[in-house]
Amino acid sequence: MYSLGELADRLDLQFSGDATRPITGIANLASAGPSDLSFFVERKYLEQLRTTGAAAVIVAAEYAQQCPVDCLLSDHPYLMFARASQLFDGTPQPQPGVHAAATVAAEARVHPSASVGPHAVVEAGAEIGAGSVLGAGAYLGHGSRIGERTRVCANAVIYHDVQVGSDCVIHSQAVLGADGFGFAQGPRGWEKIVQSGGVRMGDRVEIGACTTVDRGALEHTVIEDGVIIDNQVQIAHNCRIGKNTAIAGCSGIAGSAIIGANCTLAGGVGVVGHVEICDNVHVTGMTMVTRSITEPGSYSSGTPMAATGEWKRNAVRFSQLDAIQARLASLEKQR
Amino acid sequence: MYSLGELADRLDLQFSGDATRPITGIANLASAGPSDLSFFVERKYLEQLRTTGAAAVIVAAEYAQQCPVDCLLSDHPYLMFARASQLFDGTPQPQPGVHAAATVAAEARVHPSASVGPHAVVEAGAEIGAGSVLGAGAYLGHGSRIGERTRVCANAVIYHDVQVGSDCVIHSQAVLGADGFGFAQGPRGWEKIVQSGGVRMGDRVEIGACTTVDRGALEHTVIEDGVIIDNQVQIAHNCRIGKNTAIAGCSGIAGSAIIGANCTLAGGVGVVGHVEICDNVHVTGMTMVTRSITEPGSYSSGTPMAATGEWKRNAVRFSQLDAIQARLASLEKQR
Amino acid sequence: MYSLGELADRLDLQFSGDATRPITGIANLASAGPSDLSFFVERKYLEQLRTTGAAAVIVAAEYAQQCPVDCLLSDHPYLMFARASQLFDGTPQPQPGVHAAATVAAEARVHPSASVGPHAVVEAGAEIGAGSVLGAGAYLGHGSRIGERTRVCANAVIYHDVQVGSDCVIHSQAVLGADGFGFAQGPRGWEKIVQSGGVRMGDRVEIGACTTVDRGALEHTVIEDGVIIDNQVQIAHNCRIGKNTAIAGCSGIAGSAIIGANCTLAGGVGVVGHVEICDNVHVTGMTMVTRSITEPGSYSSGTPMAATGEWKRNAVRFSQLDAIQARLASLEKQR
Structure with missing residues (x-):
């Protein structure tokens, strides 16, 4: 467990909100609860940001206004989320x-x-x-x-x-x-x-x-x-x-x-x-x-996915491609 | 080991033949021996059905006439074969x-x-x-x-x-x-x-x-x-x-x-x-x-398999496909 | 460790050079040292053969002249290299x-x-x-x-x-x-x-x-x-x-x-x-x-690799191949 202020300190970030707020874990915006840290990276989740129940969110300064809860401000919120995840690492550790x-x-x-x-x-x-x-x-x-x-x-x-x-x-x-x-x-x-x-x-x-x-x-x-x-x-x-x-x-x-x-x-x-x-x-x-x-x-290589019937019709033409190009060349000569 | 009657009972199937016949395992039609149960699913194995040496065969009623040995009758012979295989499961079981x-x-x-x-x-x-x-x-x-x-x-x-x-x-x-x-x-x-x-x-x-x-x-x-x-x-x-x-x-x-x-x-x-x-x-x-x-x-996606030489001739045209379509469009305009 | 003569004997090969020369391992032509055996298989490594620091090289007779060190002569140098590698197998062996x-x-x-x-x-x-x-x-x-x-x-x-x-x-x-x-x-x-x-x-x-x-x-x-x-x-x-x-x-x-x-x-x-x-x-x-x-x-099957942009332009045409062939056929009818 960290307080928001400790987290900001560990991640070397500015924050706005209650420095003493306890943070016990990390979660997505939609599922975060009142002691969870969350993060906002992609614009498509803006509505989730606006309605999040998180304790605090790692967010770029330009979106801080739209965050209804405490903020940790970062230009690299995804990277900071990665580092925060390491602070909350609960992977069982064996004894030495x-x-x-x-x-x-x-x-x-x-x-x-x-x-x-x-x-x-x-x-x-x-x-x-x-x-x-x-x-x-x-x-x-x-x-x-x-x-x-x-x-x-x-x-x-x-x-x-x-x-x-x-x-x-x-x-x-x-x-x-x-x-x-x-x-x-x-x-x-x-x-x-x-x-x-x-x-x-x-x-x-x-x-x-x-x-x-x-x-x-x-x-x-x-x-x-x-x-x-x-x-x-x-x-x-x-x-x-x-x-x-x-x-x-x-x-x-x-x-x-x-x-x-x-x-x-x-x-x-x-x-x-x-x-x-x-x-x-x-x-x-x-x-x-x-x-x-x-x-x-x-x-890249490969071909696009399609419904199998449609794909088959095209795939069989793949086997004729050299012939198709020859036919095309023949028409071109005639014009 | 089950008798044919017990198997019919376990699988909830009608049977024709000797209820007391001992069945000790499962096998394909072609290799089944006189105490094996077999099954008939695909028409292409009809000749194997007619000549099987099995003790009994799980078979749809419409093929029962062509089965030279005892029958377990089912509309879903493959499913019944699966269930029968579970009855004869010989996988070694460890001690609790x-x-x-x-x-x-x-x-x-x-x-x-x-x-x-x-x-x-x-x-x-x-x-x-x-x-x-x-x-x-x-x-x-x-x-x-x-x-x-x-x-x-x-x-x-x-x-x-x-x-x-x-x-x-x-x-x-x-x-x-x-x-x-x-x-x-x-x-x-x-x-x-x-x-x-x-x-x-x-x-x-x-x-x-x-x-x-x-x-x-x-x-x-x-x-x-x-x-x-x-x-x-x-x-x-x-x-x-x-x-x-x-x-x-x-x-x-x-x-x-x-x-x-x-x-x-x-x-x-x-x-x-x-x-x-x-x-x-x-x-x-x-x-x-x-x-x-x-x-x-x-x-689906992908291309058909071909002999490598032929495939190469066509595959190289794949890299020209956009150009081929442009050439075709150009010819079409001229007509 | 083997002497060159012993190796020639084990591999059933003729050799030229010092039968008593100690060979302690195998290495590529470029990195081989004065007690290493090497091998020459592909012409593209000819320059490496000419300058190798190996103790000896497995080489086809036609290239022996260009080998600056002792030679083991073989028509199948790659196969002989495989067999030699088995003689020098240093994989740890467990106790019986x-x-x-x-x-x-x-x-x-x-x-x-x-x-x-x-x-x-x-x-x-x-x-x-x-x-x-x-x-x-x-x-x-x-x-x-x-x-x-x-x-x-x-x-x-x-x-x-x-x-x-x-x-x-x-x-x-x-x-x-x-x-x-x-x-x-x-x-x-x-x-x-x-x-x-x-x-x-x-x-x-x-x-x-x-x-x-x-x-x-x-x-x-x-x-x-x-x-x-x-x-x-x-x-x-x-x-x-x-x-x-x-x-x-x-x-x-x-x-x-x-x-x-x-x-x-x-x-x-x-x-x-x-x-x-x-x-x-x-x-x-x-x-x-x-x-x-x-x-x-x-x-073979598949399509050639290309830069993604170019590949995309062609791949989208793959989905139109049957239509492309129909258009081509239509033009052919008109001529």
């Missing part, structure tokens, strides 16, 4: 120390302020930094390292020779460092190329649930500082994902692809192997990136 | 009780008839109802609840503040309640919006292996009664999936999307955030739903 | 035996040379063959079997009645044998069809992290010898994947699809249910296979 039902190798180093949950495993040579959490049932392989204040959630798996930075979150069932998909064709079928590279992840990285980041074939797969990756994403061996890039759910990045900094990939995007995407590129949902991108901007 | 190698918080409540497997974890404030199973290595977070007769398979993870109803199945590696993908852009990069909502799931819900259902940002993510979700599906924060909707494998539903009741999404479908899909909508495989759907019916 | 923190049913059979990691579970009737590894936290269900020298990585789950062959790798969070997505529609909503088939996997199969292979409805799902499957792939119930077929990440194969031998599916491919794909088919990335394929060759 190694749980009696964990299995930690004698040769591992776990900082006394770190927490290792029940049935978690820490292999020889692994290290866990101050304030970090290895959740219940999670696995940390030989020689792998977790920085400080990083949270590895229940049952996540980190193979050997993987380094995770500080202030990261690795969600459940994520897998860091499984073998890249490397095989050579031989007379006996596929022969495995042992994947001897590791994974190197920077600080403030978030890895979603069921997301996989493969180890490198010979060199490392690299995830730079501040990268955020949603659930169900596949990052193949020897990829490099640049600083502060965001990748939404169900995307797949094939081997040795290099993605620049500050890119955003929407959901379901595919990137083929060995391409390079420059900084500041946005890729729209379910696009397939089939070649390198050298200019910042937004890129 | 908490396994000695499980870790259950003192403040958790586990019904005496429930089962908690080895290396499973139940956190403080969590509850497991009568007859439910928390499989080996599975995790149930703080304050989360599982109803009655629900089966959570090995290594599945349920974060804190997640409620799962009764008669559900949660398959292995499913993750319920991981953080939604919520971040605000700030001067230091992405700043996390703490996801303080939970997940609320109704009764008779099935969640496939490696499927993820994120917790809400401020309010809950909701999965209504009777929803069935296949493997490898991503349901983002604050989605609402309506009653009896079915979502096939590898689909991804982005944040705050609302899907109505009795919808069917085929495999690999993507739904963008904040759209609304009404009841009784079918979406065909790998379609991207980019806008709200307000009319029941079937919807 | 059952870890004290594992839970193994009395009625299970674990070969003395096999390893069962901490918090792993082996149910009654399960078997683990010689030299195999069931990793930490992994689960092996009732009556399931693992052959010899197979590695099941941490937290992978194998349900009951699943057979895995010899020399396989099953990566973390993979799920073998979860229920197929089988339901019948009834008056009370979806009714589950109990999935009573199992999974049968051959030898030398690799299953990627977070990949799911469902059990069959009545008969088995089958993965034949030598199949390699990347991460995040879904194989539905009753599929059959033919010998030596490779499936890249994020692909999904719907129920009862049959894929032949020696096929390659690139990433993100979808295959609808009940189709049959013959041997030696290649499917390009993110293609949707909507019908059976009876001729070997390469198949």
